[in-house]
Amino acid sequence: MASSGFRFELMHTDTGSNARRGRLHTPRGSVELPTFMPVGTLGTVKGVDVDRLRSTGSQIVLGNTYHLALRPGADVVASLGGLHEFMGWSGPILTDSGGFQVFSLADRVKVTESGVSFRSHIDGSPLEITPERSIAIQELLGSDFAMAFDHVVALPNKREVIADATWRSVRWAERCRQAAQRNDQMLLGIVQGGLDPRLRQDCAKALVALDFQGYAIGGLSVGEPPPEMYATLEATIPALPADRPRYLMGVGRPEDLVESMARGVDMFDCVMPTRNGRNALAFTDRGTIRLRNAQHERDSSPLEADCPCPACQHSRGYLRHLFQAKEMLGPILTSIHNITYYQRLMAEARLAIESDAFDEFRRAKLAGWEA
Amino acid sequence: MASSGFRFELMHTDTGSNARRGRLHTPRGSVELPTFMPVGTLGTVKGVDVDRLRSTGSQIVLGNTYHLALRPGADVVASLGGLHEFMGWSGPILTDSGGFQVFSLADRVKVTESGVSFRSHIDGSPLEITPERSIAIQELLGSDFAMAFDHVVALPNKREVIADATWRSVRWAERCRQAAQRNDQMLLGIVQGGLDPRLRQDCAKALVALDFQGYAIGGLSVGEPPPEMYATLEATIPALPADRPRYLMGVGRPEDLVESMARGVDMFDCVMPTRNGRNALAFTDRGTIRLRNAQHERDSSPLEADCPCPACQHSRGYLRHLFQAKEMLGPILTSIHNITYYQRLMAEARLAIESDAFDEFRRAKLAGWEA
Ligand SMILES: [Zn+2]
Ligand SMILES: [Zn+2]
Numbered sequence: 001m002a003s004s005g006f007r008f009e010l011m012h013t014d015t016g017s018n019a020r021r022g023r024l025h026t027p028r029g030s031v032e033l034p035t036f037m038p039v040g041t042l043g044t045v046k047g048v049d050v051d052r053l054r055s056t057g058s059q060i061v062l063g064n065t066y067h068l069a070l071r072p073g074a075d076v077v078a079s080l081g082g083l084h085e086f087m088g089w090s091g092p093i094l095t096d097s098g099g100f101q102v103f104s105l106a107d108r109v110k111v112t113e114s115g116v117s118f119r120s121h122i123d124g125s126p127l128e129i130t131p132e133r134s135i136a137i138q139e140l141l142g143s144d145f146a147m148a149f150d151h152v153v154a155l156p157n158k159r160e161v162i163a164d165a166t167w168r169s170v171r172w173a174e175r176c177r178q179a180a181q182r183n184d185q186m187l188l189g190i191v192q193g194g195l196d197p198r199l200r201q202d203c204a205k206a207l208v209a210l211d212f213q214g215y216a217i218g219g220l221s222v223g224e225p226p227p228e229m230y231a232t233l234e235a236t237i238p239a240l241p242a243d244r245p246r247y248l249m250g251v252g253r254p255e256d257l258v259e260s261m262a263r264g265v266d267m268f269d270c271v272m273p274t275r276n277g278r279n280a281l282a283f284t285d286r287g288t289i290r291l292r293n294a295q296h297e298r299d300s301s302p303l304e305a306d307c308p309c310p311a312c313q314h315s316r317g318y319l320r321h322l323f324q325a326k327e328m329l330g331p332i333l334t335s336i337h338n339i340t341y342y343q344r345l346m347a348e349a350r351l352a353i354e355s356d357a358f359d360e361f362r363r364a365k366l367a368g369w370e371a
Numbered sequence: 372m373a374s375s376g377f378r379f380e381l382m383h384t385d386t387g388s389n390a391r392r393g394r395l396h397t398p399r400g401s402v403e404l405p406t407f408m409p410v411g412t413l414g415t416v417k418g419v420d421v422d423r424l425r426s427t428g429s430q431i432v433l434g435n436t437y438h439l440a441l442r443p444g445a446d447v448v449a450s451l452g453g454l455h456e457f458m459g460w461s462g463p464i465l466t467d468s469g470g471f472q473v474f475s476l477a478d479r480v481k482v483t484e485s486g487v488s489f490r491s492h493i494d495g496s497p498l499e500i501t502p503e504r505s506i507a508i509q510e511l512l513g514s515d516f517a518m519a520f521d522h523v524v525a526l527p528n529k530r531e532v533i534a535d536a537t538w539r540s541v542r543w544a545e546r547c548r549q550a551a552q553r554n555d556q557m558l559l560g561i562v563q564g565g566l567d568p569r570l571r572q573d574c575a576k577a578l579v580a581l582d583f584q585g586y587a588i589g590g591l592s593v594g595e596p597p598p599e600m601y602a603t604l605e606a607t608i609p610a611l612p613a614d615r616p617r618y619l620m621g622v623g624r625p626e627d628l629v630e631s632m633a634r635g636v637d638m639f640d641c642v643m644p645t646r647n648g649r650n651a652l653a654f655t656d657r658g659t660i661r662l663r664n665a666q667h668e669r670d671s672s673p674l675e676a677d678c679p680c681p682a683c684q685h686s687r688g689y690l691r692h693l694f695q696a697k698e699m700l701g702p703i704l705t706s707i708h709n710i711t712y713y714q715r716l717m718a719e720a721r722l723a724i725e726s727d728a729f730d731e732f733r734r735a736k737l738a739g740w741e742a
Binding site for chain 2: 042043044046047048049050051071072076079080081086087088297298300310313314315317318320321322324325327328329331332333
């Protein structure tokens with residue numbers, strides 16, 4: 001079922017690159033593209049309440065089907081009003097399908113043509129996810145964007161393994177398309193194919209024939225060198241229709257975002273801002289800062305002088321102290337700063353595209369990070 | 372040295388009890404009394420950033436001399452602008468003296484007339500705190516209210532042990548009085564004396580002779596039954612001057628606050644709202660709620676329907692999920708709710724005193740908590 005109330009608006013393409021300025025209209029408001037989605041695995045972006053999350057400039061949040069299906073259970077979320085009501089986020093939400101866990105929990109899964117049998121990473125209890133079940137869970141969660149259930153494999157890998165998983169992902173995508181019932185949820189297909197340009201293109205064509213409202217590029221940032229990821233984007237993106245949004249899953253570092261936007265990606269998600277934030281690593285325009293380093297002990301400067309986030313109301317010395325003292329506020333504030341950093345980067349990128357200055361923006365950012 | 376810029380204003384005493392409505396004017400703004408001070412041991416109220424803390428209605432915060440002296444060190448705090456600047460709290464701050472750790476870390480201390488030798492609870496390194504050193508640290512921290520260094524002992528205890536610690540605390544209080552240099556910091560003496568009414572009164576008289584600007588009642592809530600604590604307050608408070616603020620240290624449960632206000636206490640601090648919050652225990656007017664209980668799994672009601680805090684924007688089911696999933700946001704939100712609960716209780720108490728209805732207020736609260 002195609003969903004109403006969703007519309008992708010392509011506003012401008014940068015003259016010096018393939019970077020796109022767009023807008024994704026949804027029943028829960030519009031999302032300015034390119035966009036970065038913080039990851040709220042279990043119905044919360046770790047350590048960040050929804051008011052603070054809004055203040056970072058985040059417009060759309062990601063939730064994880066596999067994790068929510070185990071805890072608290074999709075039926076519990078549904079009985080508490082769905083994922084928006086549950087977590088108190090009134091803006092758009094995208095849920096992944098569980099396909100990534102086929103890769104990340106590979107030693108706990110068994111894949112057949114029917115679907116995937118997981119043994120829970122919490123208590124070993126069984127969880128069966130088929131394409132139909134993934135969609136059913138995502139419909140119970142009530143996300144605005146659902147992802148097709150796919151078969152993600154590690155890279156590098158044998159050619160046959162990758163091809164097999166890719167064509168299975170296409171068959172599963174078709175089953176997801178058939179299974180989808182809600183007309184207030186937009187379903188995205190996921191292009192697989194490892195680092196093989198031909199396989200990526202063939203997969204993209206097969207999915208485009210199924211006419212998804214948006215397309216994701218999956219199975220990247222799983223260990224391959226960044227240049228190979230960028231080359232794969234260059235091979236894949238021309239095979240996707242220009243009038244649909246493009247989402248690069250699970251990526252990544254700020255430089256990956258900039259390089260991928262330059263190649264035409266519209267949407268991103270990654271745990272990096274929050275995971276690194278919990279580990280005392282802060283992002284800035286001059287590269288990352290390891291807050292545990294002794295050099296910051298008496299440093300009265302903030303992480304970034306012009307950052308409006310609550311972490312930057314404090315000195316680096318205070319933030320360091322919080323981590324040294326194992327105070328929760330360290331991870332909280334640094335996560336908020338990092339998400340704010342990503343969102344400011346995306347806002348700057350959007351402005352750069354609008355003024356046909358993306359390449360200049362890209363060079364300036366890369367130069368700062370390498371300084 | 373007596374400090375300028377501080378003034379205790381006694382606005383009204385309840386006609387049906389000894390509860391007092393006052394105001395404590397300080398160079399960093401005034402504090403409405405009675406007041407509850409959240410505990411920010413290491414320069415942060417655990418899990419609660421300062422903006423959120425302000426939103427709970429908190430007007431003054433407590434910091435711990437012993438803990439801050441170890442991490443990050445008083446000189447580090449001073450070099451980062453003092454405790455207010457360090458933690459980003461522009462309102463008044465009270466620091467304790469380290470005397471409580473003589474009790475709570477009893478197996479790591481050696482007490483002499485000169486002072487106390489601690490072995491750090493973190494790495495065993497030595498830390499010497501004398502009355503003079505306690506004041507010097509508190510002056511480095513730059514708190515608005517400093518506490519005299521006292522000798523706290525466990526209860527029950529031998530009469531001689533208690534008397535000995537009490538008179539040592541008086542001698543130390545005099546040394547603190549002599550040592551204090553800053554005229555922008557108000558020093559409070561601490562009445563000790565265990566559960567012995569006569570000893571408490573004698574200690575109070577000796578301290579009053581030293582003319583402190585405020586008086587604390589210490590060494591309670593260390594294991595004795597609540598009625599004995601209340602009886603001790605009744606014996607002690609009449610020996611304190613009516614024109615100085617009275618601070619009951621480290622207390623306590625909501626019922627303890629209410630019973631102590633009825634006996635004339637103006638100031639409180641306790642880790643209970645945050646420590647219990649981290650342990651999934653929430654305070655409400657109908658008693659405490661154990662959020663981990665399975666009964667809350669699908670409970671769509673908030674902790675308290677009329678509570679304005681961010682936790683109460685969510686269902687109990689969501690809060691339970693956060694604790695089950697070990698998400699940081701559970702402790703964060705429940706700590707905020709609990710502090711908000713305490714501050715709302717204090718605000719109601721102040722209104723009740725103003726309208727000579729404290730006993731009615733007290734009975735209504737106690738009835739709700741026991742329901
Ligand atoms: Zn910041
Ligand atoms: Zn609340």
